[in-house]
Amino acid sequence: MKRLVYAILIAGLFLSIFNVEPAQAMGQGDGICNGPDEVIYILVIGTDTRSVGYLYGMGDSSMVLRVDFQNREVSVISFPRDLWVVIPDVTEDDGRTHGKFTQAYFFGTEGMGYYSGEGYGAGLMAETIKYNWGLEIDHYIVLNMRTFRDVVDALGGIEIYNPAPVYSFQQPNQPKVLVGGYFFSGQDALLYARYRDPKNSVDRVDRHAIVMKGLFKQIFSLSTVPKIPELIGLYKGNVLTDMHLAELSQFLCLAALTNYDDVRFGRIPKDTLYIPDWEGFVWLEKEPGSIKALLEDFQAGHWPE
Amino acid sequence: MDKFRSSIFFICAVICLSGCAGNQEFTDDSTLDKITQQPTSLHSNTPKPTITFTPEPTFTPSVTPIVILDPEPIGVNFTTEDGIELEGLYYPASENPAPLIVLVHWARGDMTEWEQIALWLQDRGQLERTPDYNYSWKSSDWFPELLLEGPLGVFVFTMRNCEGSCQSYSPGDWLLDLESAMIQAAQLQGVDKDRIITAGASIGADGALYGCAWMNMIGFGTCKGSFSLSPASLLTVPYEELANQLINSEPSLPLYCLFGLRDDASVETCSDLPGLVAVDYGYIENHGFELIQPGQVRDPLLLLNEFINISLAGVGE
Numbered sequence: 001m002k003r004l005v006y007a008i009l010i011a012g013l014f015l016s017i018f019n020v021e022p023a024q025a026m027g028q029g030d031g032i033c034n035g036p037d038e039v040i041y042i043l044v045i046g047t048d049t050r051s052v053g054y055l056y057g058m059g060d061s062s063m064v065l066r067v068d069f070q071n072r073e074v075s076v077i078s079f080p081r082d083l084w085v086v087i088p089d090v091t092e093d094d095g096r097t098h099g100k101f102t103q104a105y106f107f108g109t110e111g112m113g114y115y116s117g118e119g120y121g122a123g124l125m126a127e128t129i130k131y132n133w134g135l136e137i138d139h140y141i142v143l144n145m146r147t148f149r150d151v152v153d154a155l156g157g158i159e160i161y162n163p164a165p166v167y168s169f170q171q172p173n174q175p176k177v178l179v180g181g182y183f184f185s186g187q188d189a190l191l192y193a194r195y196r197d198p199k200n201s202v203d204r205v206d207r208h209a210i211v212m213k214g215l216f217k218q219i220f221s222l223s224t225v226p227k228i229p230e231l232i233g234l235y236k237g238n239v240l241t242d243m244h245l246a247e248l249s250q251f252l253c254l255a256a257l258t259n260y261d262d263v264r265f266g267r268i269p270k271d272t273l274y275i276p277d278w279e280g281f282v283w284l285e286k287e288p289g290s291i292k293a294l295l296e297d298f299q300a301g302h303w304p305e
Numbered sequence: 306m307d308k309f310r311s312s313i314f315f316i317c318a319v320i321c322l323s324g325c326a327g328n329q330e331f332t333d334d335s336t337l338d339k340i341t342q343q344p345t346s347l348h349s350n351t352p353k354p355t356i357t358f359t360p361e362p363t364f365t366p367s368v369t370p371i372v373i374l375d376p377e378p379i380g381v382n383f384t385t386e387d388g389i390e391l392e393g394l395y396y397p398a399s400e401n402p403a404p405l406i407v408l409v410h411w412a413r414g415d416m417t418e419w420e421q422i423a424l425w426l427q428d429r430g431q432l433e434r435t436p437d438y439n440y441s442w443k444s445s446d447w448f449p450e451l452l453l454e455g456p457l458g459v460f461v462f463t464m465r466n467c468e469g470s471c472q473s474y475s476p477g478d479w480l481l482d483l484e485s486a487m488i489q490a491a492q493l494q495g496v497d498k499d500r501i502i503t504a505g506a507s508i509g510a511d512g513a514l515y516g517c518a519w520m521n522m523i524g525f526g527t528c529k530g531s532f533s534l535s536p537a538s539l540l541t542v543p544y545e546e547l548a549n550q551l552i553n554s555e556p557s558l559p560l561y562c563l564f565g566l567r568d569d570a571s572v573e574t575c576s577d578l579p580g581l582v583a584v585d586y587g588y589i590e591n592h593g594f595e596l597i598q599p600g601q602v603r604d605p606l607l608l609l610n611e612f613i614n615i616s617l618a619g620v621g622e
Binding site: 249 | 412413414470471472474535537538539542543567569570571572573574592
């Protein structure tokens with residue numbers, strides 16, 4: 001018995017003296033869930049492709065997650081797809097320099113091949129964010145519509161609350177979705193997120209956030225938790241990401257520890273934008289530099305509140 | 306803060322060791338009697354009157370008798386570094402000391418997932434070969450004949466919030482549970498703490514490898530290899546990094562990795578890692594315990610048997 005006590009004494013002293021914890025000593029970060037010490041930014045893109053794969057597609061739903069493992073904070077901001085931006089590093093297309101934000105993804109896809117950096121469409125969209133607003137992206141996750149639908153169905157559906165009637169162009173006077181709580185299948189969730197509402201009572205960008213919240217809530221519900229490892233296994237190959245599996249599990253670990261009411265969701269405010277009298281529908285900044293200022297607050301952890 | 310946590314760990318470990326009998330819940334009271342019983346001296350210490358020299362003092366031999374524990378599983382409660390009490394079961398081997406395998410469960414169940422396999426590995430006549438029509442890994446009627454080259458003890462435990470099945474996704478906490486479980490395993494009566502191996506399914510596969518690497522890192526006991534069913538770096542620590550560390554250690558440790566080809570994360574984890582024994586089961590979605598099925602070309606339980614023999618034979622030494 002004495003030998004055991006001595007062995008533990010030595011191990012304890014070793015760990016105390018060298019100020020290491022076992023997980024750290026195995027090359028992990030200092031943050032909770034073995035996450036990195038510094039804040040990381042993850043670009044999450046939902047593409048409009050219904051087919052398998054990621055050869056082409058528009059980056060229709062784009063969000064940046066700010067993940068702070070040290071302080072257990074997650075905040076999310078969404079970008080309007082039609083925001084007019086500089087798209088840097090486009091090597092083809094007659095010297096194109098500008099486009100809609102969603103096109104930054106499209107031009108970078110493997111199929112279009114206009115971008116020679118890493119990460120194809122997600123890489124070019126990350127470059128675009130950095131060039132226009134100075135925010136550096138660390139990782140990306142891209143889902144196509146098929147994968148999104150399959151994941152929601154594999155979870156058994158998601159629960160959402162719709163805060164205002166949603167209309168469609170086909171039936172502009174009859175609400176497609178009434179105010180209230182819903183349990184959506186993958187297909188329903190996809191339709192809800194993608195409706196083009198002529199009255200714009202609940203903006204598309206806001207509906208994306210509602211669906212995201214519902215998705216996360218379902219992932220961490222009691223009935224799904226035991227299936228998480230299996231779901232990661234089955235869908236990892238259907239998602240385009242530069243995140244290592246351990247980084248994904250670090251993020252999931254933090255998400256599981258986070259109360260969803262504490263996750264801060266924001267969007268580029270509509271009142272900072274306007275629609276110019278151009279051919280084609282685009283948004284422009286009213287005051288140049290206003291989005292950059294917001295994103296600086298986002299990086300500092302001050303926005304969204 | 307780190308120093309504080311390390312110190313707490315250290316203090317807890319010493320307290321735990323000082324009172325380890327209190328941490329170990331032996332279900333059979335007679336076992337305790339056997340353990341505490343002292344040997345009786347065969348020599349008289351009374352000098353014969355006719356002898357004139359001063360007799361040398363006679364010493365009572367301090368040899369502890371070798372106790373072979375009964376085959377019935379013994380309940381073992383232990384406390385983690387952060388004060389959570391966990392339950393485990395120890396299936397003692399037929400010899401003392403004997404090597405031990407630590408089996409780690411998946412998120413869809415607790416330590417009882419391993420019950421039939423634990424009895425099969427312990428090989429002390431406790432296994433009743435009965436079918437389970439829902440779960441092939443609990444259906445011992447098809448289990449192959451065990452061909453171990455020596456006796457083996459088995460230790461299983463349930464990670465926190467996982468009674469029945471896991472109720473929260475807590476990889477950071479599960480790592481703490483694994484660390485404490487490995488320390489507990491090394492202290493079990495009759496265990497050769499320098500011949501410990503691990504196996505696990507899904508989160509347990511990553512946990513088993515972590516536990517093995519952690520044990521060798523702190524140097525309290527020696528882990529000789531790890532067997533994984535569908536690992537995927539699910540516990541926030543990169544599987545490949547730990548596997549490389551163990552494969553390239555001196556001696557190199559045997560690591561087995563079994564997976565289905567539609568389980569993308571496991572394919573990514575197990576493929577292309579030099580030195581890893583990677584076995585794929587074709588284009589199936591089966592994950593973790595679901596890989597343990599009868600009628601496979603490479604029977605997963607025979608592979609487990611092979612892994613145990615290779616690990617404990619000291620390949621690479």
